[in-house]
Structures are given as structure tokens and as C-alpha cells.
Amino acid sequence: MNRTPQPLFTGAHAAVPPAYEMLKEEHEVAVLGAAQSQAPVTTTVINIRSETAVPDHIVWSLFNTVFMNCCCLGFVAFAYSVKSRDRKMVGDIIGAQSYASTAKCLNIWALVLGLLLIIVLIIVVSTGSLMIVQAVSELIQNYGGH
CATH class of the missing domain: 1.20.58 (Methane Monooxygenase Hydroxylase; Chain G, domain 1)
Structure with missing residues (x-):
């Protein structure tokens, strides 16, 4: 499998590629019982702004x-x-x-x-x-x- 994460966003967010694929592969390896690599795991945090309810009356x-x-x-x-x-x-x-x-x-x-x-x-x-x-x-x- 390809271990290179694909960029999800272009532009300002391209500098921080998400590691969704890598995390999924590491989870599969952990489930199979193989030893985990000592490489640091990178994570991506996405802040979703909740919509403020503005009543328009x-x-x-x-x-x-x-x-x-x-x-x-x-x-x-x-x-x-x-x-x-x-x-x-x-x-x-x-x-x-x-x-x-x-x-x-x-x-x-x-x-x-x-x-x-x-x-x-x-x-x-x-x-x-x-x-x-x-x-x-x-x-x-x-x-x-x-």
C-alpha cells in the first residue's frame, strides 16, 4: 500500500497533509499483532466552527x-x-x-x-x-x- 498521505486541501492547508491513511494502516498492523514502528505518529486536528443560531424573528x-x-x-x-x-x-x-x-x-x-x-x-x-x-x-x- 502507498504510505504517502495524499493532500486533502490545496492552498493554505497544503503544508499540513492529513495522516488518515497512515493511521488506518497502523491500526490494521496493530490488530494483526505485528510490532508497531517507532516512527512518530502525526495527527491532524480539524476544528469545525459550530453555526451560531441567530434568530431573525x-x-x-x-x-x-x-x-x-x-x-x-x-x-x-x-x-x-x-x-x-x-x-x-x-x-x-x-x-x-x-x-x-x-x-x-x-x-x-x-x-x-x-x-x-x-x-x-x-x-x-x-x-x-x-x-x-x-x-x-x-x-x-x-x-x-x-
Whole structure:
């Protein structure tokens, strides 16, 4: 068998050839019971960078765009969410985190302002309807007794 390791990568990584074949052959020799050579064993360590999960909040932004679009904050949050997703796709994690943070802040403001607007609307409608019912009952009492 060929004991010369073949380079796996070209360019900057070509100076450190992997020793996968040599390790496999030495393992086979050790299993067969033959004496191991005294040559130093070279190893290769490959560091695989784990992907950092960057939430882009696009579903939340879409919800706020459709239902809680107070002052167009939901739409702006949706735009920042799309920018965050684009940055994540090209590998710019820092840019993706920045856009995602802005989208999250805008989503929080859109949700809070939207909920406050709904609560105020409920209060105004309920008090307005109570005032109308009271005014109608007064009219009935005043003019109904004729």
C-alpha cells in the first residue's frame, strides 16, 4: 500500500497533509499483532466552527406587520428581519445579529403599542356605548312619559 498521505486541501492547508491513511494502516498492523514502528505518529486536528443560531424573528415581524402595524413598526421590523436572514445566508454572523437585535426591538415596540392601542380602543368603545345607552334611556324617560 502507498504510505504517502495524499493532500486533502490545496492552498493554505497544503503544508499540513492529513495522516488518515497512515493511521488506518497502523491500526490494521496493530490488530494483526505485528510490532508497531517507532516512527512518530502525526495527527491532524480539524476544528469545525459550530453555526451560531441567530434568530431573525421573521415570523414575529410578519405577525406584527399583518396585525400590529402601529406606526409601520411591524413593516420596518419585517425589513430588518429579512436583512438579518440575508446576512446569515452569506455568513456574516455579526451583521445578522445586529439586524436581528434591531428587528426584535422594533417587534417589541410594535407589539406593546399595538396592545395599548387595542386596550384604549376597547375602553373607548365600551365607555362610548355605555354613554349612548345612558343617553337613550334618559331620552326615553324624559319624552316617554308624555
